[in-house]
Amino acid sequence: GENVEQHPSTLSVQEGDSAVIKCTYSDSASNYFPWYKQELGKGPQLIIDIRSNVGEKKDQRIAVTLNKTAKHFSLHITETQPEDSAVYFCAAILNDYKLSFGAGTTVTVRA
Amino acid sequence: SAVISQKPSRDICQRGTSLTIQCQVDSQVTMMFWYRQQPGQSLTLIATANQGSEATYESGFVIDKFPISRPNLTFSTLTVSNMSPEDSSIYLCSVGASGSLEQFFGPGTRLTVL
Numbered sequence: 197g198e199n200v201e202q203h204p205s206t207l208s209v210q211e212g213d214s215a216v217i218k219c220t221y222s223d224s225a226s227n228y229f230p231w232y233k234q235e236l237g238k239g240p241q242l243i244i245d246i247r248s249n250v251g252e253k254k255d256q257r258i259a260v261t262l263n264k265t266a267k268h269f270s271l272h273i274t275e276t277q278p279e280d281s282a283v284y285f286c287a288a289i290l291n292d293y294k295l296s297f298g299a300g301t302t303v304t305v306r307a
Numbered sequence: 308s309a310v311i312s313q314k315p316s317r318d319i320c321q322r323g324t325s326l327t328i329q330c331q332v333d334s335q336v337t338m339m340f341w342y343r344q345q346p347g348q349s350l351t352l353i354a355t356a357n358q359g360s361e362a363t364y365e366s367g368f369v370i371d372k373f374p375i376s377r378p379n380l381t382f383s384t385l386t387v388s389n390m391s392p393e394d395s396s397i398y399l400c401s402v403g404a405s406g407s408l409e410q411f412f413g414p415g416t417r418l419t420v421l
Contacts (some may be wrong), residue, residue: 242308294352295401299348299349305391
């Protein structure tokens with residue numbers, strides 16, 4: 197199966213600064229890489245995803261980059277706001293629709 | 308995306324009892340999955356809920372402990388049987404459509420076993 201590693205485990209940033217979370221995966225056949233945001237007491241929310249045939253994708257203040265050769269992908273949040281504080285999970289899918297998750301990153305945005 | 312609801316939202320149960328968690332979707336979906344999220348941890352896939360047939364379980368999870376039903380394309384249940392305190396977790400269902408890799412999660416059921 198797929199093994200996904202995620203770093204850092206915690207991240208504290210000043211409001212307005214950028215946050216970057218990095219993940220690596222083990223199986224080069226993985227072809228889909230979603231990112232989820234989980235707020236306290238809620239289920240994970242899909243915020244952005246990228247497929248293996250794309251190198252970068254952006255949606256307003258968030259962007260994801262994928263390096264297939266190195267088997268790593270990253271989430272970038274610019275101009276962070278207090279409402280960005282949450283736990284973020286990266287994940288990867290092989291061809292069987294089963295999500296393998298990273299360990300999660302707790303992001304705290306300081307006002 | 309589909310609207311997903313889970314019942315109950317939370318429960319406190321005694322060891323040795325069983326709890327059935329329901330997942331309801333407002334539209335027909337091809338794929339339904341059940342995940343466990345232990346306190347402060349990531350999500351682990353328990354099983355794929357197959358409509359009209361037995362669920363497909365991941366390594367470390369067995370049908371006797373986590374029986375799953377999926378009678379139609381909008382509804383599934385997960386039962387946590389003979390519970391122990393180690394079963395205290397958030398249980399989440401997720402759904403996906405055929406031909407799409409996107410998965411969306413329900414709000415979760417927060418289970419505490421005493």
